Amino acid sequence: MKPKRFALTAATAASIAMVLAACSPASDNGGGDESSSGDKTTVTFRLWDDVAAPAYEDSFAEFEKQNDNIEVNVDVVPWSEYWSRIPLDINSGDMADVFLVNSSNVAQYADNGSLINVSEAIGDDHDEWEQSVVDLYTRDGSLWGVPQLWDSIALFYNQDLVDAAGIDVEDLTWAPGAGDGDTLLPALQQLTTDSNGNTADSADFDASSVDTYGLNAQADMQAMYLPWLAENGAQFQNEDTDEFAFASEEGVESFGYLIDLINEYNVAPSAADTNTNGDLSRDLFNQGKLALFQSGPYSLPQIAEGATDINWGIAPMIEGPEGRVGTVHGVVAVGNANTENEDATIEVMKWLGSAEGQAPLADQGISFPGAVDAQQGYVDYWDEQGVDVTPFIEAAKGDTARPPVGPAVDAGTNAYTPPLADLFLGSDDLAKGLQDAQDAGNAAME
Missing domain, CATH: 3.40.190.10 (Periplasmic binding protein-like II)
Incomplete structure (x- = not known):
């Protein structure tokens, strides 16, 4: 849809991965003394x-x-x-x-x-x-x-791009290793084009000159890897101890799929860019250079204001092996x-x-x-x-994955995030890299 109008009065709710920055100076009023x-x-x-x-x-x-x-x-x-x-x-x-x-x-x-x-x-x-x-x-x-x-999380989509590629945005499912039942990778390959108009599944596709990407497969906890883990039966944190637990076999499969979209299939923006600019994918979507953008309503004001030259809509989030599992x-x-x-x-x-x-x-x-x-x-x-x-x-009413919790989880998240983000650049040993990141996070919470 192309919004009819947009009044710049909206702001976004805070979360672990995305927070609202406030620029007003703090007042000197405290609340401890009765006034x-x-x-x-x-x-x-x-x-x-x-x-x-x-x-x-x-x-x-x-x-x-x-x-x-x-x-x-x-x-x-x-x-x-x-x-x-x-x-x-x-x-x-x-x-x-x-x-x-x-x-x-x-x-x-x-x-x-x-x-x-x-x-x-x-x-x-x-x-x-x-x-x-x-x-x-x-x-x-x-x-x-x-x-x-x-x-919660849903899928922003470029109506013209998905229509041209014949993609049904409500029928996108990923499977480990892009195996049986995977409809997402073929769709993203059709949606990703180089400067000559070649799609990513073409022998003539030039990965060094991508004009339009398929999806924001970046190191985004709330919108991407938390749902990806949950949709594959993996845990982000142990539900009993709150220790990080994402380096499981299922976790390796989940992260591996996202990382391969970037580095093997070239259907997502480079992690070298998204690691340093978390808003890059949203900006590419606004410019018509990203077909699918999985995110939350915290991105809605910026998209409504910035994507005025494209037709766009909002669909259910991408489905995984265990269905759609979002993050609220x-x-x-x-x-x-x-x-x-x-x-x-x-x-x-x-x-x-x-x-x-x-x-x-x-x-x-x-x-x-x-x-x-x-x-x-x-x-x-x-x-x-x-x-x-x-x-x-609808996403909030469905199955959801628990965001980070615990008295020291901030310290743990700060410790594991840099090495985890580096893995999105491509890794020869993803399992070891995830284990190292997990160990760093858990050590910081001790």
């Missing part, structure tokens, strides 16, 4: 995205109308310093009363007693929340955050267990968990809201732009 304005109690809400902040401002304006004894201050801290400031501010007593976190960072604060137990403070008396996000932030039988935003990641609002404004803080958290409180996030196209009854607003926003976001909703 008041007249008879009002002031609650501070911290986030990292200065584009989503106005939607939260609108939400809190309505909250304050309904709760005239509570005032909410929105504190935007840039992503570049967001996570380093949290432990410092918790220790100093300057932490906000309510703040956003992702799944990589919640466990350590839940485990050390820094967060309000949502199961105890709010219980079951709330609007329905997206269950996959609830599951992601449930630890030791308790929920530690109020679902705010979520995203979410962001939650957590409460500071050391707040001196506990009652007011819990009231703000209840509001943030309501469909009414999340309506501005949906209606302004920020992201899928965590409150199920607010999600139609996001659907309607994009429908007005001529974009059908249904595949993302």
Whole structure:
């Protein structure tokens, strides 16, 4: 589809592999000390995205109308310093009363007693929340955050390119080694062309002069290798110990398929380019030089704004040996267990968990809201732009793979990512390379 119009008011939900950068300076307001304005109690809400902040401002304006004894201050801290400031501010007593976190960072604060137990403070008396996000932030039988935003994975496609190649984008399946049942590789070979118009399955194809690639087979955790692992029965992390477990036989098959698309079949952009520019594939899609782009709604604003010269649509994600298994990641609002404004803080958290409180996030196209009854607003926003976001909703309802979790998973991810990215350049011993990357990640989590 070619969007009818696009208003630049949308931002994206955060995740492990893709995060929203906020460029507004942080305020000096902390949440540790009780503050008041007249008879009002002031609650501070911290986030990292200065584009989503106005939607939260609108939400809190309505909250304050309904709760005239509570005032909410929105504190935007840039992503570049967001996570380093949290432990410092918790220790100093300057932490906000309510703040956003992702799944990589919640466990350590839940485990050390820094967060309000949502199961105890709010219980079951709330609007329905997206269950996959609830599951992601449930630890030791308790929920530690109020679902705010979520995203899933689907397939953006260039309508003209797939039509010209006769490709059915809803019938794309990969199999280890491009073996029996694989329809993806032949499709990508038809969709990949060189500067002379030769397809990648042609003897005359010039891999050094590719004009249009088939797919973004890059070292993208959320959109590519997490789903690829899950669709082949492999684990990213051991479900019991949280140790990385991707170097299994099935994991080698999964990574090997993606790496071969780049280095053996030349139907995906070079890892030398995508490793240094994670947005390259999206930009190529916008330019009409990439036929298929598997990604999440976090890419939607940039595609809607940038791909104005092509006809595009959104289809279900690529299927694997065990079906379609996507990744649902979410962001939650957590409460500071050391707040001196506990009652007011819990009231703000209840509001943030309501469909009414999340309506501005949906209606302004920020992201899928965590409150199920607010999600139609996001659907309607994009429908007005001529974009059908249904595949993302269906992906969230289907089988999903768990994003990284655990109190030290950030350190582990930072350790394994560089050697893993190097493997996408091509490897003579992929099994050993994956094992080394996995060992580095697990060592960093000890």
